[in-house]
Amino acid sequence: MGKNLTSRTEDYSKWYNELVVKADLAENSGVRGCMVIKPYGFAIWEKMQAGLDKMFKDTGHQNAYFPLFIPKSYLSKEASHVEGFAKECAVVTHYRLKNAEDGSGIVVDEDAKLEEELIVRPTSETIIWDTYRKWIQSYRDLPLLLNQWANVVRWEMRTRLFLRTAEFLWQEGHTAHATREEAVKEAELILDVYATFAEQHMAVPVVRGLKTESERFAGAEETYCIEALMQDGKALQAGTSHFLGQNFAKAFDVKFATKEGKQEHVWATSWGVSTRLMGALIMTHSDDNGLVLPPKLAPIQVVIVPIYKGMEQLAAIAEKVNPLVKQLQLKGISVKFDDRDTHKPGFKFNEYELKGVPIRLAIGQRDLENGTVEVARRDTLEKESVSFDAVIEKIETLLVAIQDNIFNKAQTYRDANITNVDSYEEFKKVLNEMGGFIAAHWDGTAATEDKIKEETKATIRCIPLNVEKEEGKCMVTGASSPYRVLFAKAY
Amino acid sequence: MGKNLTSRTEDYSKWYNELVVKADLAENSGVRGCMVIKPYGFAIWEKMQAGLDKMFKDTGHQNAYFPLFIPKSYLSKEASHVEGFAKECAVVTHYRLKNAEDGSGIVVDEDAKLEEELIVRPTSETIIWDTYRKWIQSYRDLPLLLNQWANVVRWEMRTRLFLRTAEFLWQEGHTAHATREEAVKEAELILDVYATFAEQHMAVPVVRGLKTESERFAGAEETYCIEALMQDGKALQAGTSHFLGQNFAKAFDVKFATKEGKQEHVWATSWGVSTRLMGALIMTHSDDNGLVLPPKLAPIQVVIVPIYKGMEQLAAIAEKVNPLVKQLQLKGISVKFDDRDTHKPGFKFNEYELKGVPIRLAIGQRDLENGTVEVARRDTLEKESVSFDAVIEKIETLLVAIQDNIFNKAQTYRDANITNVDSYEEFKKVLNEMGGFIAAHWDGTAATEDKIKEETKATIRCIPLNVEKEEGKCMVTGASSPYRVLFAKAY
Ligand SMILES: [Zn+2]
Ligand SMILES: [Zn+2]
DSSP states (O other): OOOOOOOTTTOHHHHHHHHHHHTTSEEEOSSTTOEEEOHHHHHHHHHHHHHHHHHHHHTTOEEOBOOSEEEHHHHTTSHHHHHHHSSSOOEEEEEEEEEOTTSSSEEEOGGGEEEEEEEEOSOOHHHHHHHHHHHOOBGGGOOEEEEEEEEEEOOOSSOBTTTBOSEEEEEEEEEEESSHHHHHHHHHHHHHHHHHIIIIISOOOOEEEEOOGGGSOTTOSEEEEEEEEOTTSOEEEEEEEEEEETHHHHHTTOEEEOTTSOEEEOEEEEEEEETHHHHHHHHHHOBTTBOOOOGGGOSOSEEEEEEOSHHHHHHHHHHHHHHHHHHHHHTTOOEEEOOOSSSOHHHHHHHHHHTTOSEEEEEEHHHHHHTEEEEEETTTOOEEEEEGGGHHHHHHHHHHHHHHHHHHHHHHHHHHTEEEOOSHHHHHHHHHHTOSEEEEEOOSOHHHHHHHHHHHOOEEEEEETTOOOOOEEOTTTOOEESSEEEEEOBO | OOOOOOOTTTOHHHHHHHHHHHTTSEEEOSSTTOEEEOHHHHHHHHHHHHHHHHHHHHTTOEEOBOOSEEEHHHHTTSHHHHHHHSSEEEEEEESOEEEOTTSSSEEEOTTOEEEEEEEEOSOOHHHHHHHHHHHOOBGGGOOEEEEEEEEEEOOOSSOBTTTBOSEEEEEEEEEEESSHHHHHHHHHHHHHHHHHIIIIISOOOOEEEEOOGGGSOTTOSEEEEEEEEOTTSOEEEEEEEEEEETHHHHHTTOEEEOTTSOEEEOEEEEEEEETHHHHHHHHHHOBTTBOOOOGGGOSOSEEEEEEOSHHHHHHHHHHHHHHHHHHHHHTTOOEEEOOOSSSOHHHHHHHHHHTTOSEEEEEEHHHHHHTEEEEEETTTOOEEEEEGGGHHHHHHHHHHHHHHHHHHHHHHHHHHTEEEOOSHHHHHHHHHHTOSEEEEEOOSOHHHHHHHHHHHOOEEEEEETTOOOOOEEOTTTOOEESSEEEEEOBO
16 A cells, blocks of 8 residues: 555645545445545544533433435424525425336436425535424423434535535534523533544634624524634534524524523524534544544554564464454454555554554564563654563553644744734735634625625635724725634635 | 323233323324334444444344435336335435525425435345446355344334334344255255343344235245234334345346356345334333343343432442442443432332342342342242342342243243134134234135235234144135144234
8 A cells, every 4th residue: 555645735636635535534425425434534423422412411411313305394494594505405296217218227206296396405404493483382391402423415616525416414503492592502512522532532722703694504694613723724514513592493493492481482402413523533633644533532542563484473463463463452452463464564654654653663573572662653653672671661651642733833834824914904914824713803894705705715704702802994995894804715 | 200101901002102102212203104213222222233233243144334315216127026116115206495585484496306316225135236237246255144133114004113114223134155955054044143132132033934915025936034922913124135036036037157157147135123122122111110121131131229318428328338339340241320309219110120130139228227128020020138238149130030030931921822624704803803813724826825814914923934834724715724824813
């Protein structure tokens, strides 16, 4: 397995596309825009799912499952939602195929046309709020804190593995509350869960913020988001949490009896992260040698490669290594002893570097004699010889150190790439020469936001939650502005 | 919450439908034939998933994810497969909606017609074998042992919650092997996993068998199955594992280079269980009071109901109960202390009976004084007073006892409902008066099988793997037969 990866400086986009395929994460399928998530990629996604799922449950949420299909009429019930989602989507119009009369194969049976078309869910607010109407009568039924893990489809024209695919996997939370305050609190709680997961599990530093009105989810009153910065200076929205007000409750007529016996519309949130997180994970940490995975999400945390001539040496190494493997497993560390005799050590070194395995042990005849083992860490590519007796402790320390190191490295990079600018000229210059987040004053109008987007392709990523008040003037119109917002080109 | 369940003897089918809804497992959605799996039902399914997923991984399988959509032409590539699956299915024909010109809402955009229709997967052999062609070149790439957890759609006309729905959740394994023997062994291994899971986790006894040719999966050379018996005497197919021969490898041109350098077609299996297992679980154990859940799959294993007058008594009970809750949780036992003051104990007793919680503790003022607690088991409805100090041990013993007891009860019932018959008259009599499995001689022809099915609605559920040789005569045609096969009416 030669890596032959395009380097990041040569062509970042090409580097990413190659890496996803060569590291066995995903590939394009025979269905336009739909990906196959390969076992190694899926194992990372499973670890993400497990981590998030536990956090959702620890904060009182339960999982459920709602239908894949949404009747076309449901989409129309919430006015801004339909504008946002009833566009590029997969439409089911028939429910039967038949053999063609001319024997040419199978064709759609025109007699089996649906009375109402079904949309493959692009998101599930409408079908879920149609269901919540039946479930919510009284304040006793609230809050309702549900999540589902599901596939969704948005008919994207230009797709890229993980970042933008027609079908993708995600979780979508949909909660119902008795008061505005409680719903807002929920949306903020989830933003905190997302940010914590991104930073502590994925080792991806994120800015927590609010979207501007024009970047909000279709149907939301407020969209909270976490924004990460990729190594090419482009931002990536890694998760969103929406305060939906009473919009869906009104559209689907979901009311509850208050303690005082009044009928009121229910308050809502929805929130989601998707397989897009895989793209963020890959682009934040990886290098020209391949993936770099945070130990907390690595399917294989430690790989052991024997260096030997002949089966006798391999047997001696295996005898030494097998108890180590068991001890590591008992500690919950996932380890692979790669004793394949079909591949040479150099090939294996390359392969595990490409696949981002955090720690690689190599052990040969001389190590056996000296009671040592070579320990290599993927993040820094540093190697050292360690006493065999101390290797478990070393591994435990290193797994923590690697998790910390790649987070700190990403955070240092991110922090160094937030630039304050005060003029539109400077803005364009920084955007093109350096990229990253640009903190600038903006007059708060959609018109200015649009103009900037059209002229520079940069969008307002968010108004950071921890933004400092600072009187200033919009870099474009000169109108007054109470704080800086973060701009960037984005995935 | 009054139970008001129809009794099983009164109307078994109605009892089932009511129970699924009243126990908060699932309900019909606004989309014809598609169900909503409610949080309590989904929590059971999650436990099933976790148990099976571990068993798959322990036997060397990995998860992956393949597209939801299958191009129409793929379905046609394997001749018998297309006959079986390209019939009642959801067909995506367009990829865009637009606002109607007359302002009447949104309509399908006729300009966005797909060149080739996409089928929402009814099963994924075709898209997966189209992918395997790219992944398999050499014997070194084999075996390929993959599974996916996914939703699938089959446009069923008559649907019932869990048992037959247009969309359902399942896992589908798809493996590729270098030899026939290895593929057969895999299909048998998985049958064993399924049977073990059904019996040890679900407490559902199953017959392991082979399907007759006419009941085989479309595209399979052999279909292994597990068959369970419901309390109304009808059988339910709970899982199938297919040896696919080289059919899909030939249809999708998947060859590998052998060690000797020859090109050969790959051997395949596929296998699946679905949310249908929920139906089997419910119908095997539950009674006229509601669900009965095996402790291994119960989302709540122990519920504690305080019996009190006034907040002071509740506080005293809570003080006693809270440490118990913690201790049980430390032992991995899921426990709920239901201290809601909006509902009376009798209501709660009914609710947890309906929901099948295996063990219910009740504790009141007198219990506090006596150092006791009332322990009730859901399977037998027996109650006893237990010393508070001994309650944890009691719970641990009971959880095992309940799991065993409901399995044994189901097995005793099943075994008592396998009847050997030797004439077609007797067959019809037993089928109509008693139901259950009927072991009878059959001449091995599809014609006789069809005749029996048409005349009695009974099908051959399987040829048991442990069938005893016994020379006999077909009950219909009198032709010779080497062993008895199992007939039943089935879900
Ligand atoms: Zn209303
Ligand atoms: Zn071929």
